[in-house]
Amino acid sequence: MEQTKTATRDYPSLSNAPWGLWDTLYARRSNRKYLPGEIDREILGRLEEMVRTAVSVRGADEGSLVLVSDKAVVERLKQRLHKGMQGKINLWLNRSPLEGFLALVLPKEDVRSGRPQMLPLAAMAAEDVILWLTEAGLGTCWLGALNQREVREALGLGKDMFVSAAISFGRPKPRVKAMDMDHMMYRRISRxxxxxxxxxxxxxxxxxxxxxxxxxxxxxxxxxxxxxxxxxxxxxxxxxxxxxxxxxxxxxxxxxxxxxxxxxxxxxxxxxxxxxxxxxxxxxxxxxxxxxxxxxxxxxxxxxxxxxxxxxxxxxxxxxxxxxxxxxxxxxxxxxxxxxxxxxxxxxxxxxxxxxxxxxxxxxxxxxxx
Ligand SMILES: Cc1cc2nc3c(=O)[nH]c(=O)nc-3n(C[C@H](O)[C@H](O)[C@H](O)COP(=O)(O)O)c2cc1C
Missing domain, CATH: 3.40.109.10 (NADH Oxidase)
Incomplete structure (x- = not known):
């Protein structure tokens, strides 16, 4: 796995035994380019299990972290997520052959309250799953800039629900030096x-x-x-x-x-x-x-x-x-x-x-x- 950030120190060398979590943490980065081709069905099955585990370990509410892998729904979400001003920065989704999304789905009143209670637990579980996907060699990207109405409709949710963020995942395209959005965001912001x-x-x-x-x-x-x-x-x-x-x-x-x-x-x-x-x-x-x-x-x-x-x-x-x-x-x-x-x-x-x-x-x- 390629290290995508400069480490403060050489942490793994401080341990006498392999300290592999660092490889996963440094390898995770936001992927905005994906390759066509399907993910192994076995991995998708394990992913479902992983979502359940993370939700349970973090004490998040059932249904607050939704796995979207049905092809038709993935396509619909991809097309509607970036509509309008709100989702503009995610136009790159148009050209991305994604495998699926994770969505943070919360009651609107929780997200809008002065101190959301359910949202943070769902977010923790989502990051756990992202790291698991990284470990499995898959690429992910948190998406906060999304068109709320379009996403809600694409997922068939009522107006009392709010999608705080979605996470795309798929087979990552290896990074190359190019004048594209993925490379530009990576160089200018992400690193x-x-x-x-x-x-x-x-x-x-x-x-x-x-x-x-x-x-x-x-x-x-x-x-x-x-x-x-x-x-x-x-x-x-x-x-x-x-x-x-x-x-x-x-x-x-x-x-x-x-x-x-x-x-x-x-x-x-x-x-x-x-x-x-x-x-x-x-x-x-x-x-x-x-x-x-x-x-x-x-x-x-x-x-x-x-x-x-x-x-x-x-x-x-x-x-x-x-x-x-x-x-x-x-x-x-x-x-x-x-x-x-x-x-x-x-x-x-x-x-x-x-x-x-x-x-x-x-x-x-x-x-x-x-
Ligand atoms: C809550 C949240 C929302 C984000 N929304 C977007 C988004 O809408 N579009 C996008 O391209 N990246 C989005 N990102 C990715 C960040 O830009 C990225 O994590 C950051 O630049 C650090 O880069 P890295 O993930 O490669 O380490 C989001 C990240 C988080 C945590």
């Missing part, structure tokens, strides 16, 4: 990521993370590195095992979040690690967890209603940050850490006070390390 110091903080939002000088520089990554296996590990009620030092673990989780995809690659996010004892206890309390975690990372979205957010009427912070939480939690599992990902029902006010968040910054979720 770039903010450095860790800009997005990661320690204890509070005003204390920037400086790259760790690890006291112990090696450990053994988990024997499980595939996405399905890691999701299985996340669903087990267990304690952390393995020998990963906490500073290295936090650094790896920050990096997993840093390279995640975000709408328009805006990366309007921060990740605050909470390690001090009193703060850890209070944070767990604010998430309704009884025992304090060994450490936790608060995922923070910048909800500044810029052009992109306003015009599209979408709470992208409730998609982007869950995507990062998916990647961070899989990374934790790849180091044999047991984590809780808390989004629903957290006391946002208490977490903001604890980590010094002020508008437009909002706590989306917390990943606590047991």
């Amino acid at each position: 770039k990521r903010k450095p860790l110091a800009e997005i990661a903080c320690l204890e509070t939002i005003d204390r920037h993370y400086t790259e760790a000088q690890f006291a112990q520089r090696s450990f053994s990554a988990s024997g499980t590195q595939d996405i399905a296996g890691l999701l299985g590990r996340l669903s087990e009620n267990r304690d952390s095992s393995g020998d990963v030092p906490l500073d290295l673990a936090l650094d790896a989780c920050f990096e997993a979040a840093r390279i995640a995809p975000s709408a328009g690659n805006t990366q309007k996010w921060h990740f605050v690690a909470v390690c001090e004892e009193d703060a850890r206890r209070k944070l767990a309390e604010a998430c309704g967890i009884e025992n304090a975690w060994r450490a936790a990372i608060v995922a923070v979205g910048d909800v500044d209603t810029g052009f992109l957010y306003e015009k599209m009427e979408k709470p992208f912070w409730m998609i982007d940050l869950p995507i990062a939480l998916s990647q961070m939690s899989l990374m934790a599992a790849s180091m044999d850490l047991a984590v809780d990902v808390e989004i629903r029902g957290i006391d946002e006010k208490a977490i903001s006070a604890l980590t010094g968040l002020r508008p437009p910054l909002r706590a989306v979720g917390v990943m606590g390390i047991r």
Whole structure:
């Protein structure tokens, strides 16, 4: 698999055992060019299973992540998704022989509420499936710029439902240097990521993370590195095992979040690690967890209603940050850490006070390390 982003450090070399999840995370990129030809039926069957697993592990609502693989519906969705101003940037779909879509289908009232509850869990599950597709050698692309009415009709949904995003998938066309949309988007937008110091903080939002000088520089990554296996590990009620030092673990989780995809690659996010004892206890309390975690990372979205957010009427912070939480939690599992990902029902006010968040910054979720 080709590495599509520049890594902060050579993470795999820090492990004595193969740390394969990095290959999948760095190989995932938005594919806007696909090859004709059908995907193996067996893979499609496993994909259905994978969607069910991810929805269940993330506690998402059944039906909030829909797999569209019926040829006629795929074609209809492809043609209608980019109609009008809203979907213009996705005209490339016209020339793409896709295999299917995943669609985030939520009640309109959830998406439009001040703090969507169902949307973030569906988004996390979607990113899990995207990484599974990457591992299977398939290409994917998140699509947030879509024509709501057309997509709703193409999927036969009622007016009370809202499609927050769709994800295309198919056989990826190898990247070549050319003056096309795929290459242009890749070069201009997609490859770039903010450095860790800009997005990661320690204890509070005003204390920037400086790259760790690890006291112990090696450990053994988990024997499980595939996405399905890691999701299985996340669903087990267990304690952390393995020998990963906490500073290295936090650094790896920050990096997993840093390279995640975000709408328009805006990366309007921060990740605050909470390690001090009193703060850890209070944070767990604010998430309704009884025992304090060994450490936790608060995922923070910048909800500044810029052009992109306003015009599209979408709470992208409730998609982007869950995507990062998916990647961070899989990374934790790849180091044999047991984590809780808390989004629903957290006391946002208490977490903001604890980590010094002020508008437009909002706590989306917390990943606590047991
Ligand atoms: C919620 C969301 C919506 C997105 N919408 C679109 C879209 O409508 N069209 C598109 O071509 N790319 C879209 N993207 C892809 C991003 O532009 C891409 O993830 C980002 O530039 C980073 O590039 P990478 O995915 O190749 O790492 C979207 C990504 C996310 C997470």
